[in-house]
Amino acid sequence: MGVEYWAPFADVVVPPIVGPLSVEDRYFIEDISIGCVAYYNFAGKLGIQLPIMESLIRLGCVICERDFFKEGRTLEQMGLKDISVQEIMRYVRQGERD
DSSP states (O other): OOHHHHHHHHTOOOOOOOOOSSTTSHHHHHIIIIIIHHHHHHHHHTTOOOHHHHHHHHHHHHHHTSOHHHHSOOTTTTTOTTSOHHHHHHHHHHSOOO
16 A cells, blocks of 8 residues: 555544443443343243343343343333233234234
8 A cells, every 4th residue: 555545544633432431321221221121021022032132131230230120111111011922013013003
């Protein structure tokens, strides 16, 4: 590679990457409790095991010193606890509930 290749990049200033400064950041708290736990509970309702997702949630519980399985989004909160898998699939596909 010659100077012609590197010259355009030599003057570019790249700002530092800034991430969360604490595990109490919404990227941890919301993503785990609302996103991951909801997916995990939904999969459980469908009889699907998600061992890696479960491990990530458990790791988040340890890191954040919180019980996301208790705090997180439940099937009951989503209105899916007492309906069948077939009703859930209809709701997902057609947007209609019985």
